[in-house]
Amino acid sequence: MTFQDIIIEKQEAITWLYLNRPASLNALTPKMIRELKTALLQIETDATCKVLIVKGSGRAFSAGVDLKAMNESLVGGQFTADDILQDGNEIAKILRRMPQPAIALVHGHCYTGATELMMFFDLIIASEDAKIGDTHAKWGILPKWGMSQRLPRLVGTLKAKEMSFTCKPITGIEAERIGLVNRAVSLENLDQAGIEMANDIIQNSAQTIAALKHLYNEGMDTTLAEGLRIESEFITDINDRTEFLRGFEKNK
Incomplete structure (x- = not known):
C-alpha cells in the first residue's frame, strides 16, 4: 500500500516508520492516523521485523492533532470525529499487542495528542531539548486517547496534574527525570540511540x-x-x- 503521510523503511530486522508532514510539524490528521493504523497492522504480522522505531520527519515528532485539518475533514465528510478517536485508540491496542517492541524517538514539539500517542509505545527516547506537554486545557478539550490514565501511571498523579493544569511543556531531560521517557540524549545522537537500543533488543529471544x-x-x-x-x-x-x-x- 502506498502511504502519503507516513514513510516506512526496513533496515534488516528494524522497521522505521516516519510521521511525514514536516511542513506542519507532523501535526496529526485523520488521514495520517488512519495510515498509521494500517501500517502497524502490516508490521504486526511481519516476522522479519524484530523492533519498530517511530520518529517524526523534519523538526518535530508531532505538534499534536491538526485542528484545522480535523475541521476540514469533518466539513468535507471524509472522516467523522469518531473516526480519529477510534483509530487512535486502535493504534494503542495494536502497539500493545504486537510482539515487536516499539520505540518512539521524540524530538522538537510533542504536544497533547502527540504526547498521548508517544505513551502508546513500549520504550521512548527523547532529545534533551524536546518539548513534551499536554495542552488539552488550553483548547478546552478533553483527552480521548488515554492521557488521563497513562500519564499519572508513568509520572505520578501530582506531576500529571501539574502538566495538564498548567499546559507548560517539559524538556526531554525533565521527562527522563520523572520517568516519562526512558532516556534523553542530544538531538544529534537520537537516531543512534534508537539503533543501539534496537540492536540490544534484537540480540535476545x-x-x-x-x-x-x-x-x-x-x-x-x-x-x-x-x-x-x-x-x-x-x-x-x-x-x-x-x-x-x-x-x-x-x-x-
Missing part, C-alpha cells in the same frame, strides 16, 4: 520478549496478586530457546 511484553502490560492493569497469578499461569511456546542455550554453552 524475540519470543521471550513478546511474552514479557504481554505479561508487563497485563500485570500493570491489575493488582500485584492478580499479576502474579497471570505470570504463573501464562503458557507460551518459546521455540528459539534451544538456539540461545547453545549460544550460552559456546560462550562459557
Whole structure:
C-alpha cells in the first residue's frame, strides 16, 4: 500500500516508520492516523521485523492533532470525529499487542495528542531539548486517547496534574527525570540511540520478549496478586530457546 503521510523503511530486522508532514510539524490528521493504523497492522504480522522505531520527519515528532485539518475533514465528510478517536485508540491496542517492541524517538514539539500517542509505545527516547506537554486545557478539550490514565501511571498523579493544569511543556531531560521517557540524549545522537537500543533488543529471544511484553502490560492493569497469578499461569511456546542455550554453552 502506498502511504502519503507516513514513510516506512526496513533496515534488516528494524522497521522505521516516519510521521511525514514536516511542513506542519507532523501535526496529526485523520488521514495520517488512519495510515498509521494500517501500517502497524502490516508490521504486526511481519516476522522479519524484530523492533519498530517511530520518529517524526523534519523538526518535530508531532505538534499534536491538526485542528484545522480535523475541521476540514469533518466539513468535507471524509472522516467523522469518531473516526480519529477510534483509530487512535486502535493504534494503542495494536502497539500493545504486537510482539515487536516499539520505540518512539521524540524530538522538537510533542504536544497533547502527540504526547498521548508517544505513551502508546513500549520504550521512548527523547532529545534533551524536546518539548513534551499536554495542552488539552488550553483548547478546552478533553483527552480521548488515554492521557488521563497513562500519564499519572508513568509520572505520578501530582506531576500529571501539574502538566495538564498548567499546559507548560517539559524538556526531554525533565521527562527522563520523572520517568516519562526512558532516556534523553542530544538531538544529534537520537537516531543512534534508537539503533543501539534496537540492536540490544534484537540480540535476545524475540519470543521471550513478546511474552514479557504481554505479561508487563497485563500485570500493570491489575493488582500485584492478580499479576502474579497471570505470570504463573501464562503458557507460551518459546521455540528459539534451544538456539540461545547453545549460544550460552559456546560462550562459557
